[in-house]
Amino acid sequence: MFGRHKSFIEQRQLWSYNHRFCEGRVEKSDVLEGIMRTIATISETGQVAEGCVLTIGNFDGVHMGHQEIVAAASRIAREKGTELAAMTFEPHPVAVLYPERAPGVLTPLSLKKHVLGQCGVDVLIVLKGDRELLGLSPEDFVKRFLVENIRPSVVVEGSDFNFGAARSGSIETLSEFGAENGFGVRVIDPRKIKLSTGQLVKVSSTMIRYMLESGHITDAAAALGRPYRLCEEIIPGRGIGRKLGFPTLNMKKPGQVIPAEGVYAGFVKIGNDPEAVLLSEDKLPAVYSIGQARTYGEDFPLLIEAHLLECNLNVAVGQFMAMDFIDRIRAQHKFNTPEELSRQITQDCDAAERILAI
Numbered sequence: 001m002f003g004r005h006k007s008f009i010e011q012r013q014l015w016s017y018n019h020r021f022c023e024g025r026v027e028k029s030d031v032l033e034g035i036m037r038t039i040a041t042i043s044e045t046g047q048v049a050e051g052c053v054l055t056i057g058n059f060d061g062v063h064m065g066h067q068e069i070v071a072a073a074s075r076i077a078r079e080k081g082t083e084l085a086a087m088t089f090e091p092h093p094v095a096v097l098y099p100e101r102a103p104g105v106l107t108p109l110s111l112k113k114h115v116l117g118q119c120g121v122d123v124l125i126v127l128k129g130d131r132e133l134l135g136l137s138p139e140d141f142v143k144r145f146l147v148e149n150i151r152p153s154v155v156v157e158g159s160d161f162n163f164g165a166a167r168s169g170s171i172e173t174l175s176e177f178g179a180e181n182g183f184g185v186r187v188i189d190p191r192k193i194k195l196s197t198g199q200l201v202k203v204s205s206t207m208i209r210y211m212l213e214s215g216h217i218t219d220a221a222a223a224l225g226r227p228y229r230l231c232e233e234i235i236p237g238r239g240i241g242r243k244l245g246f247p248t249l250n251m252k253k254p255g256q257v258i259p260a261e262g263v264y265a266g267f268v269k270i271g272n273d274p275e276a277v278l279l280s281e282d283k284l285p286a287v288y289s290i291g292q293a294r295t296y297g298e299d300f301p302l303l304i305e306a307h308l309l310e311c312n313l314n315v316a317v318g319q320f321m322a323m324d325f326i327d328r329i330r331a332q333h334k335f336n337t338p339e340e341l342s343r344q345i346t347q348d349c350d351a352a353e354r355i356l357a358i
Contacts, residue, residue: 036117038124045149048085048123053077054152056087056163058205061106062115064225065158065191065203072188073156074120080153083122087145088112089129096129104209104257106224111231114278125150138169142177154184195219215260217325227266227324230254230304231277234270234319240293241307244342246349248289248305249321258304263329264288265352268306269322270315277322285309287345287352288323291332309349309358327355 039047055073059066070086077084090109095102107115109126116124127133136144141164146152155174163169175185190202196219201207203223211220212228221227230251237250249268268284271277286306293300306323315321329351335341 036113036121036124038113038126040126040128042127042145042149045125045145048125048150049083050151051080051153052082052085052123052150053080053154053156054085054087054146054150055156057157057161058092059086059088059107059112059116060092060103060205061208061224062112062119063106063191063203063205063208063223064193067119067225068191069156069158069188070116070119070121072186073154076154076156076186077122082153084120085123085125085150085152086116086121087125087127087150089127089133091129093129093134096131097134103205104213105255106205106208106212106228106257108231108254108256110274110278111229115226135165138164138173139177140164141169142174142181146177146183147181152183154186156186156188159187159189193222195222209257212257212259215262215328215331217259217264217328220259221325227326228259229322229324230256230258231274231320231322232304234315234317234321236317237303237305238293241305244338244345246287246307246342246345248307249315251304251306251321251323253302253304258302259290259325259328261291261302261332263332263348264290264325264327265329265355266306266326267324267356268308269324270313271320274320277320280322283324284311284313285352285356285358286323287329287348288325289332307345307349309352309356329355 037047039045053073053076055069057066057069070084074084092102092105113124146155155178157171157174159171161171161174163174171185171187178185192200192202194200196216208220208223211223217228232254233252235250235252237248241248264287266286266288268286269277269280269282270284271280286308289303289305292302306321329348335344
């Protein structure tokens with residue numbers, strides 16, 4: 001199960017929670033540790049401390065590789081007595097330029113903000129990805145955003161960093177521009193992890209998507225540094241679970257990568273809106289089912305359900321829930337009778353209790 005992965009424990013030690021908010025321009029000599037500020041236009045970049053430390057990326061998943069870059073940037077910012085700014089793009093550039101090739105989303109913007117804030121980012125710059133922005137040459141991108149507006153002292157990136165039209169700018173290109181324009185560039189080596197198979201692989205968003213879609217939840221969690229999370233609205237179900245004695249909360253299909261069909265153990269969080277879910281400290285042990293309920297026919301849509309193991313909350317349709325995936329219990333099967341399915345669900349609940357140590 002997920003708890004066996006050392007990387008999760010290591011990363012929790014890196015995360016910090018900030019509790020103060022500041023407004024307006026922050027001078028290098030007056031950096032405050034506050035709740036992460038978010039800005040969305042180039043005109044607002046004046047709020048970023050001149051001489052800040054900057055990192056740029058899509059940060060989908062905010063995985064262990066991203067976290068290593070952010071942690072290195074945070075250390076440099078502390079040494080310089082300035083703040084850490086991260087720049088990201090929404091939506092993903094590929095979704096704008098080639099919608100048919102758009103990668104599945106691991107972290108919606110709200111979750112991405114939350115995790116980056118936990119990682120110690122002081123200011124998040126969210127640029128709307130449009131064709132004009134994505135068509136800038138590497139030189140024009142650096143001039144417009146870094147030289148004329150953000151004015152960082154150091155930019156921290158991974159060795160495979162690309163930027164500008166057609167991803168034509170590389171980390172070497174950035175270093176050359178930095179030398180010409182007065183900012184340094186620090187390069188962070190890729191993060192590698194050992195999979196459950198023993199294979200050593202480089203962490204990437206693409207690799208995590210594959211792991212999720214093939215049901216390798218613990219490997220995805222090791223690469224993320226935390227359990228994978230789906231978050232969406234609670235919708236009415238068909239009442240099948242309740243008739244079997246296992247009532248479920250049903251999730252609207254999220255705009256995220258959905259793990260492979262199967263039965264999983266995990267923890268649920270519930271709130272009145274997505275922000276409340278992110279801030280909730282509740283962890284409700286549950287069994288998840290992702291599948292099409294083929295025992296009852298072939299015309300069912302994909303269902304995403306959670307059966308709470310320890311309590312029956314008065315949860316209303318329209319509230320939101322997060323599903324954190326800890327381990328996979330089994331693949332989906334078609335059962336001959338509802339009674340056979342009910343016996344299997346009992347065994348699934350027992351397995352989940354062992355996995356979740358409840």
